[in-house]
Amino acid sequence: VEIRSMHFKATASHKLNDAVLQASLIKARSKFVDGRAAAVAEVEVWQEIRSHAAALRDHVIANLDAYLLEFEANATARGAVVHWAETAAEANAIIVKIATDNQVKVATKSKSMVSEEISLNAALETAGVEIVETDLGEYILQLADEPPSHIVAPAVHKSKEQVADLFQAAHGKPRLTDIPAMTREAREVLRGKFLSADMGISGANFLIAETGTTLTVTNEGNADLVTTIPRIHCVVTGVEKVIGTLEDFATLIRLLPRSATGQSAANYLTLTTGVKMPDEQEGPDQMHIVLIDAGRTSLVGSDMQEMLRCIRCGACMNHCPVYQNVGGHAYGWVYPGPMGAVLTPAYVGIEKAGDLPNAATMCGECQVVCPVKIPLPNLMRKWRERQFSQGLRPWSERLAIALWSACAERPRLYAFATKLAARVALWLSTKENGGARVIRYLPGLDGWTDGRDMPAPQGRTFRELFAESKSSQAVREKSV
Amino acid sequence: MSARERILDRIRANSGKTGATTDAERSAVRAHIAQHARGPVPESGQQATLTARVAQFKKECERLKTSVDEVLTGNDVPQALAGYLEQNGLKKRVVAWVSFSNLPWSSAGIQCEKRMANGDDLVGVTDCFCAISETGTLVLLSSPATPKLTALLPETHVCIVRASRLVNTMEEAMALQRQEQAMLPRATFLVSGPSRTADIEQTIVIGAHGPYRVHVILIHDAVQ
Numbered sequence: 001v002e003i004r005s006m007h008f009k010a011t012a013s014h015k016l017n018d019a020v021l022q023a024s025l026i027k028a029r030s031k032f033v034d035g036r037a038a039a040v041a042e043v044e045v046w047q048e049i050r051s052h053a054a055a056l057r058d059h060v061i062a063n064l065d066a067y068l069l070e071f072e073a074n075a076t077a078r079g080a081v082v083h084w085a086e087t088a089a090e091a092n093a094i095i096v097k098i099a100t101d102n103q104v105k106v107a108t109k110s111k112s113m114v115s116e117e118i119s120l121n122a123a124l125e126t127a128g129v130e131i132v133e134t135d136l137g138e139y140i141l142q143l144a145d146e147p148p149s150h151i152v153a154p155a156v157h158k159s160k161e162q163v164a165d166l167f168q169a170a171h172g173k174p175r176l177t178d179i180p181a182m183t184r185e186a187r188e189v190l191r192g193k194f195l196s197a198d199m200g201i202s203g204a205n206f207l208i209a210e211t212g213t214t215l216t217v218t219n220e221g222n223a224d225l226v227t228t229i230p231r232i233h234c235v236v237t238g239v240e241k242v243i244g245t246l247e248d249f250a251t252l253i254r255l256l257p258r259s260a261t262g263q264s265a266a267n268y269l270t271l272t273t274g275v276k277m278p279d280e281q282e283g284p285d286q287m288h289i290v291l292i293d294a295g296r297t298s299l300v301g302s303d304m305q306e307m308l309r310c311i312r313c314g315a316c317m318n319h320c321p322v323y324q325n326v327g328g329h330a331y332g333w334v335y336p337g338p339m340g341a342v343l344t345p346a347y348v349g350i351e352k353a354g355d356l357p358n359a360a361t362m363c364g365e366c367q368v369v370c371p372v373k374i375p376l377p378n379l380m381r382k383w384r385e386r387q388f389s390q391g392l393r394p395w396s397e398r399l400a401i402a403l404w405s406a407c408a409e410r411p412r413l414y415a416f417a418t419k420l421a422a423r424v425a426l427w428l429s430t431k432e433n434g435g436a437r438v439i440r441y442l443p444g445l446d447g448w449t450d451g452r453d454m455p456a457p458q459g460r461t462f463r464e465l466f467a468e469s470k471s472s473q474a475v476r477e478k479s480v
Numbered sequence: 481m482s483a484r485e486r487i488l489d490r491i492r493a494n495s496g497k498t499g500a501t502t503d504a505e506r507s508a509v510r511a512h513i514a515q516h517a518r519g520p521v522p523e524s525g526q527q528a529t530l531t532a533r534v535a536q537f538k539k540e541c542e543r544l545k546t547s548v549d550e551v552l553t554g555n556d557v558p559q560a561l562a563g564y565l566e567q568n569g570l571k572k573r574v575v576a577w578v579s580f581s582n583l584p585w586s587s588a589g590i591q592c593e594k595r596m597a598n599g600d601d602l603v604g605v606t607d608c609f610c611a612i613s614e615t616g617t618l619v620l621l622s623s624p625a626t627p628k629l630t631a632l633l634p635e636t637h638v639c640i641v642r643a644s645r646l647v648n649t650m651e652e653a654m655a656l657q658r659q660e661q662a663m664l665p666r667a668t669f670l671v672s673g674p675s676r677t678a679d680i681e682q683t684i685v686i687g688a689h690g691p692y693r694v695h696v697i698l699i700h701d702a703v704q
Contacts, residue, residue, distance in 0.1 A: 024681070031682045045520040052519035059512070065491045065501045066509040078666075084484035136688060137679035153679060160681050183677060183685045190689065195599050210513045211664045221675035221690025224632050228667065239487065244513050246664075250650035251519035264543065265615040267675055268690065271668035279624040281596050283666050293487045301494035 001116050001147045003348050005332035008355035012330040020159050021327050028156050032318035035262020036369065042264070049254050054373040056248050057309035060209075064300060067209045067242045068291070074212030078274025080287040088118035091292050095120060095201070095234055096127045098288050102232055104129055104198040108190075110216060110223035111135035112203025113151050113312065114236050114292060116334045117347070120201070131201075132193045134222040136186055143170045149328030151335060152260045152314040157327050190222075200226035200284070204237035205312070206252065207289075210245045211273055214289060217256060219267040227272050233284035235272075239291050240308040252311055255371035259313040295347035304379050307342050309372040316366035316376055322359050331356060338366040338376040345383050354392050357383035396444075415463055422457045429456030518651050525614035525649040530702055533613040533646045537698075540616025544673030545686060546694045553699065557640060558588035560697050565590070565603065568693065570636060576605035578625050580640075597630040604634035604691075610645040610653050611696075615672055618696070619653050622667035631671065637691040639671075644702035 004011070015021055040046050060067050072082045085091035099107065107129050109115065121142070124131045133142040137155035141148055143166040148154030155163070160177060167182060168175040171189055176182045202223050204214040214235045216223040227233050243249060257263040276283030299308050317323040317337025328336035333353070335343045341356040357380040366376040387393050388401065407414045429437040437456035442449045481489075488501065524540075527533040541548050551560050557580075565572050572590045575597045585592040597604045609621045618639050622628045631637045647653050650670075657664065675690030686692060 028682050031678075042524075043522045045522050048520040049522075056519070062495065063505065063509055064495070065488050065497075066505045068488070068491075069501055069506060070509050070513070078663075084482070084487055086483045086486060090483060134689065135679070136677045140679065153682065155679050156682065158680075163680050179680045179683045180685045180687075182680060183688060187687070187689055191599060194689070209509070213664060213668070219675065220677045220688035221632060222688070224628065224669065225689055228628055228632070239491075244509075245516055246654040247516050247518050247651050250654065253650065254519075254522070261678070264540070265617055265672035267544075267672050269617075269668075269670035269672075271664070271670075273664050273666055273668070276666055277624065280622070280627070280666070281624070282627045282629050283622070291487075293483075293490070297487060297490040297494060300491050301496060 001119060001334050003333050003352055005344055005348065005353040005356055008330055008332055008359060011332065012326040012359070015326045015330050020162070021157050024157050024159060025324060025327055028150075028153065029318070029324050032261070032314075036259060036315060036318070037262075039258035039262040039264060043254065043258070049251060050371055050373055053251050053255055053311075053371060054309060056244065056251065057311075057372055058306075060243055061240065061300065061305060061308045064239070064242070067244065068239060070209040071207050071212055071242050074209065075207075075214075075274070075287075075289055076212070078212050078287075080212065080274050080289050083288060083290045085290055085292045086294070088292075088294055091118050091236060091290050091294070092120055092123035094290055095236065095288075096123055096129075098232065098234060098286075099124060099129050099199055100127055102198065102286070104232065106130045106132065106193065106197045107199040107201055107234075108132050108134050108193055108197040108222075108226045108230065109138075109201040110203070110218065110226045111138050111154065112201070112236055113148070113334050114203050114238055115201065116148060117294060118236070118292065120236065129199075132190070132197070134190055134194065134220075134226060135218075136183065136220060136222075139186060139190065140166060143167070147329070147334070149336065150314060150317065151312055157329065194222075194225040194229055197226075197230045199232040199234060200228075200230040201234045201236060202227050204235050204241055204289075205256070206249055207237065207242040208244075208246060208249060208271070209242055213271045213273040215249065215272070216270045217253070217266045217268070218270065219261075219263075221268055224268055224270050227270060227284070228282050231284055232286045232288070233272065235287070235289045237289070237291065238296050239293055240296050240310075256311055256313050259315040259369065259371040299346055303382055304342065304346065306374050307339075307346070307379055309374055310339055310343075311372055312339075313371055315369040315371065316374075319365045319369045321361055321363060321365075326359075331359075338380065339374075342376060342379045342383065350383065350387060350390070351392060354387055357381075357387070415461070418461045419464065422461050423459055425457050426459040516655070521649055521651070522614070527613060527648055530643060530646070533648060534643055534698070537611060537613035537616055537646055540613065541673075541696060544616050544694075546616060546673045546696055548696045548698055550698045550700060553701070554640075555584060557697050557699070558583050558585045558590055558592075561605070561638060562588040562590055564638070564695055564697075568636070570603060574603040574605050574638070575601045575630060575634070577607065577627075577630060579607065580605060596627040597633045599633055601634045603636045603638060604630040604632075605638045605640070606631045607640040607642075608645070610647050610656055611641045612648070612650055612653050612670075613646050614649050617650070618671040618694075619657075620667075620669040620671065621657070621661070621665045622669065623665060628667045628669050631669065632690050635687070635691055636693040636695065637671070637674075638695045638697065640697050640699065642699045642701045 677688040
């Protein structure tokens with residue numbers, strides 16, 4: 001996916017005025033937020049499971065090299081070939097080579113955000129391989145030639161009518177607008193692809209070191225067909241996805257579907273371990289596992305290492321007031337919402353993704369809902385600090401922060417400045433119908449007051465009031 | 481240096497470790513794995529009796545839209561299946577895993593083919609390695625005799641579950657697998673209800689790429 005994160009502000013404004021998108025976002029918000037809340041409330045040991053999950057992810061990340069080697073040894077013992085790629089280009093070259101060496105004509109793919117990161121489809125198409133997305137949402141987006149806007153529900157921004165147009169154009173059949181009928185039509189079109197593909201490409205939600213297993217979590221069943229029917233199965237995933245044991249997986253899967261979609265269980269947990277046995281009638285002859293770095297190891301040992309715990313549930317974006325209003329495309333790369341605001345600068349560079357860690361209200365909801373307790377607001381703040389110290393923010397913002405810090409370090413100056421500001425703010429305010437005073441317009445901060453009124457201060461600062469109450473208390477104490 | 485070495489080196493350097501991964505570090509990881517430490521389990525995964533496990537399993541199946549029928553012995557399965565197929569207006573023609581060849585299919589009017597399902601078969605019959613009551617999950621393990629596609633390609637998947645094979649949790653299912661088999665099979669397939677999607681306007685549709693219907697025939701083979 002092309003990086004467009006530097007255009008966040010412009011895209012976000014545009015998205016706020018997109019009526020179809022806004023309707024889709026409102027619908028998705030209630031489903032995801034209410035669904036998760038109900039599903040989490042059923043589990044009385046939710047917090048204990050979160051703590052256990054965070055600890056087990058931390059343990060693996062702290063010993064990541066040894067766990068990857070263990071995974072590699074066990075996967076290799078079962079006939080899989082493990083490849084390592086430092087960059088997107090290397091990963092694509094490896095997969096294209098596998099395809100061309102084996103005369104692959106058609107490849108089916110189940111949803112993989114890592115494959116979006118590296119633009120795998122484009123690389124395979126250039127090499128003459130027909131690549132077919134099989135997750136319904138990704139299939140819709142392939143027809144529309146658009147990137148996903150959500151990591152769990154990639155086509156969440158599309159309306160039924162838009163999908164109906166795409167299907168009519170692609171399938172050459174009468175236009176359907178009944179969602180179950182549309183789904184059946186896509187199933188029938190894709191069934192032929194599943195059965196005829198030479199290569200199946202999947203991502204991995206987890207890699208299990210103990211058994212050399214790759215694992216996908218799906219509802220549609222497409223990943224099962226993709227990993228079982230073609231003669232070659234190719235897994236593309238990040239080095240941070242490794243976990244220790246099947247028990248670790250049991251813990252994480254109590255968290256993942258509930259956090260993602262409010263489901264108590266995902267429909268299909270697909271564990272694939274090696275190639276087919278001699279007398280089996282199904283399963284791949286070749287299994288390739290491509291482990292990708294592409295920025296991940298830069299987080300190891302850093303003050304943002306906690307981000308590597310992420311299990312890609314999407315709860316942080318579902319609960320983010322910014323995401324809820326602008327949708328995923330505004331973020332300009334693969335990962336939207338708070339997790340994207342932390343990952344995108346790390347993977348593509350802070351100079352390209354500077355707006356993302358600033359596109360947050362710091363309400364903290366993402367951290368509250370994160371199943372593996374990633375302190376997302378804190379990590380976004382660290383990116384902001386780094387941007388400030390590298391001089392990557394606009395001069396006006398740096399000046400404002402410099403002025404504020406100069407005042408904050410000098411208590412007398414601070415008292416005087418706030419006293420003055422409180423009075424100026426009162427003077428700028430107007431009386432509302434209800435009698436309360438509000439500020440309708442703040443010079444220099446009109447971007448903020450364009451969309452909302454600011455409650456006006458009462459004219460005196462907390463310090464003034466506190467000093468006054470202290471002196472009156474002293475008088476009272478004296479008189480007793 | 482290969483990409484593999486550079487990635488591993490970077491991980492070690494960034495973690496403040498020097499040199500290549502040592503044998504002691506590899507052994508420590510293996511020892512940690514060998515503990516198979518379990519995390520906290522919700523009450524729904526701690527049913528003390530078989531009766532409670534069955535009740536929990538049925539409750540979760542209902543929620544997942546997996547229908548459940550109950551019979552007393554394996555020989556009752558064909559008759560129960562015939563009833564289910566009739567109820568759903570389905571033809572009495574199924575493909576089944578070879579392990580069911582000795583059940584009285586023809587006396588129930590069912591034409592049962594013992595082979596792997598293909599894209600044209602409408603009903604696939606399997607049993608399962610075990611089932612998990614906490615989440616209503618069927619655990620299917622692949623082998624030459626138990627191909628996964630029979631549970632996946634047909635529009636209807638019928639799964640025979642023995643009550644004696646109901647475990648509480650995924651942890652118990654995996655422990656049972658380790659106890660009974662030398663290694664994890666190529667495909668470990670955990671099924672919780674019929675396939676579904678919500679990719680168009682967040683509207684849940686049952687029947688995406690996998691079965692439209694999952695039907696469990698539960699055999700009460702254990703003493704309660």
